[in-house]
Amino acid sequence: MLLYTRTAPPKEPKRRSRGGCTFCKEKKKKCDETQPECSRCAEHGIECTYEAVKPRQRRRREGSSSCATPRGILGAYPSARRLSGASYGSSPYMEDLYDSEEACEESSPVSRGGQGDVAIIPRLRSVNPELAMIAPCPAESPLLGFCPPLFSEFSDRPNRRALMDHFCNVLSHLIVFREESGNPFQQLVLPLTRKSSPVMNAIYALASAHLEYRGVANTEKSLYFHNEAVQGLARLIQHNSKVNRNEMLAAIMLLVYYEVLVQRGRSNIVAGHLKGALTIMCTNPESSDPTSAFLERAFRFYDVIAALSNGTAPLSAAPAPGCLQPFPPLGAPAASPLCNIDTLLGMATTLWPIIHRLSDMLSLKSELERAVQANDAAAKIAVLRTEFESTTDAIETALSQWQPHLPPNFIPDEQGTKSAHSLDDITAGILDRQDTPSPNPSGKSHIHSILYNALAYRHSSLVYLHRTIRARTRSHPAVQKHAHLSLAHCAATVQHAGPMGALLWPLFVAACEAVSPEDRKLAGQAFAAVERRQGMMNIGRAWEIAREVWRRADEAEGFPSSFPDLGHGWQYWKGAGAGGCGDGVRDADLWRQVSRDMGVNIVFG
Structure with a gap:
């Protein structure tokens, strides 16, 4: 029987500090608010920034105007999957490459701190960004969603969020063949930016350079981001035991894309980056996850293209016929009409081993010519000549007989195949x-x-x-x-x-x-x-x-x-x-x- 009642004491309300850093707020973690760098940011090795604390505002009553994000904004950006890999190896060559590269280049005069030096890049209407939307990517991953304001999880600076927007919605679509279930650069490379600032800076450099060539100015120049990416890569090499192998490969391959795009004079930086990528792959081979497979496919493409462009031998060995299988985006259906199309090589997957052997022929020809000019032993010249002629004949036969593997139920136009x-x-x-x-x-x-x-x-x-x-x-x-x-x-x-x-x-x-x-x-x-x-x-x-x-x-x-x-x-x-x-x-x-x-x-x- 209840004899008396007693009013329970009120619970002490939980009070959350509003002065935490940006990273802790995004992670919804308690921040110790240590200045200039909190312990969580120091542990993760990221830049610690604090925003001005705004005064609290009373909640609006029902019926007041809503400031919700317009419908469709969140779903408009395909998100990325998080995949991790093992640690990578390094070498003195890698340290020399990224310690010395671009050391004398003039950096951007933009201050690294403060918002006053940041320019907002508008969406490109004059250059028709919709032209790049070859294949929309409706699938979203629950592992890494984009939240308003757009791309704020990547940076609190509006111009950098605009660069990420340009990379995701324009540039990444221009450099792939296949993305019916998502763009591989967004699915596999973008998640690496959460832990790797060199990957992030390489993306900023690539997007900024693409915009600069199109006439869109940004106060943080592409060269600034490029130098930041190279310096960050050097730091990763020094701490190789703690770094994801895929982060290194992603940063290097993005820098290759950047160098190919900007074309700064008679530079051999692309060759240097490719040598660095090969060193990483050879020093620390591992079972291939989707991210590694995609990055290695990008390396294979540029290894051959750089050899054909520069008249040098490719760095890697030619793949055996039939060993390159089409690389699909994550989640692509097995019965897709694009099942025989590679993300980066298109329908040339079975052609690529032949082109790889072709790219090595100029170096073999040069070796034969040097032997003849130096009046080397007749036996040596005969061996080189026989190898050169037989290999050339084999490549010509292979190219003449090659036919693409067409997708199922696809019948090409007769006039197209006959070039009529x-x-x-x-x-x-x-x-x-x-x-x-x-x-x-x-x-x-x-x-x-x-x-x-x-x-x-x-x-x-x-x-x-x-x-x-x-x-x-x-x-x-x-x-x-x-x-x-x-x-x-x-x-x-x-x-x-x-x-x-x-x-x-x-x-x-x-x-x-x-x-x-x-x-x-x-x-x-x-x-x-x-x-x-x-x-x-x-x-x-x-x-x-x-x-x-x-x-x-x-x-x-x-x-x-x-x-x-x-x-x-x-x-x-x-x-x-x-x-x-x-x-x-x-x-x-x-x-x-x-x-x-x-x-x-x-x-x-």
């Missing part, structure tokens, strides 16, 4: 559709674009084989045949408005050998479309080099060059046969001489 386009149809398609991406990333037009990209690689590889390796004349029927077919496929890739991120090398190789007015017109229109779509410096530089190659080759043939009307030059070429600048090895690599004269060293990625 008329010039008027192709150029009309380029002009009509170069600014309109394929609306359906799994649709027939999108897949056709990827198919034509792979066929362009095949024919440009044959151009490179006949012209650079076999030293045949520009007028040789095989050179002109495959140059024309490659340009037709490049134009068809543009016409179908699919991915164009890997089109520059086959387009450039074929364009340099173009002689007829029709082929040169195709090359010019394809270059214009790709540059407008991708917005990268190496595309414009490559077009300048190709036109200078035409001018010098035409002058050497004995007639003045004119663009695009080259009727008299075409007639002269048809009747000239071999002669002038077209004689053998003397102009086989004319474009390399033009590059040296211009003071540039382009990697055609």
Whole structure:
């Protein structure tokens, strides 16, 4: 029986401090508010920042205006999955590379602290960012969601959040073939930024450089972020036992993308970065998780492209035929119409081992020429010559017989596979559709674009084989045949408005050998479309080099060059046969001489 009642004492209300640092607030952890750096930020090795404490505001009554985030904002940005890897190895070479690189470059004068020096970058409307949305990524991961204000978990600075927005919603879509279930750069690389400032700074550098080339200013220059990424990478190397292997590879490969985009003079930094990546992969091999597999696929692509661009041997060994399987985005269905398409190589996955062997042939040819010039032993010269000729024949046979593995139930247009386009149809398609991406990333037009990209690689590889390796004349029927077919496929890739991120090398190789007015017109229109779509410096530089190659080759043939009307030059070429600048090895690599004269060293990625 209840005899009496007693009022319970009121519970002491929980009071939360509002003066914690930004990182602890985001993590919803108690901050010890130590100045200038709290213990949690010191433990994680991140920058500790405090925001001004705002006065409390009374809650609005029901019926007052809402300030909720507009519907659709949160779902508009695909989020990333968190994947971790094992620690990586290092070497004295790596320490020397990233301790000394760019040490003398002038850093951005922007102050690292304070908000007064930060410029807000608006969303790019003038450059049509929707052109980059080749494949929307509706899937969201529950592991790493983006919260308002947009991208605030990456930085409290508005301009840096804008750079991350540009990377996620424009740039990352321009450099992949396949993303029907998400963009691999967002799924696999972006989560690494939570623990790695070099990866974050490399992303900022890449996005900022892309915007700068498009004419969008930012007070924190791309060079500033680049230097921060390189210095952070050096610190990671010094503490290699505590660092994720994938963080190192991601930072290096992002710096490769940056160097390819900005094209600073005759620099060999790309080769240095690739050597660093190879050192990491060889020093600490491990079972391949999706992040490692994706980063190693990016390394394979640039290892071969850099070798073809620089005339050097690739760093890695050629993969065995059939060992490269298409790398899909995370969560891609097994029955996808894009199941035979690689994220970074498109339909050229089975072609890549052949191109890898081709990229090593120029170094073998140079070795043979040095042996002949040095009057080495006849046996040595015979062995080198036999190896060179047999390997060249094998590569030519493999390229001639190669066919892409088409997705199931996909039947290509007959005119596309036979290259029976008329010039008027192709150029009309380029002009009509170069600014309109394929609306359906799994649709027939999108897949056709990827198919034509792979066929362009095949024919440009044959151009490179006949012209650079076999030293045949520009007028040789095989050179002109495959140059024309490659340009037709490049134009068809543009016409179908699919991915164009890997089109520059086959387009450039074929364009340099173009002689007829029709082929040169195709090359010019394809270059214009790709540059407008991708917005990268190496595309414009490559077009300048190709036109200078035409001018010098035409002058050497004995007639003045004119663009695009080259009727008299075409007639002269048809009747000239071999002669002038077209004689053998003397102009086989004319474009390399033009590059040296211009003071540039382009990697055609």
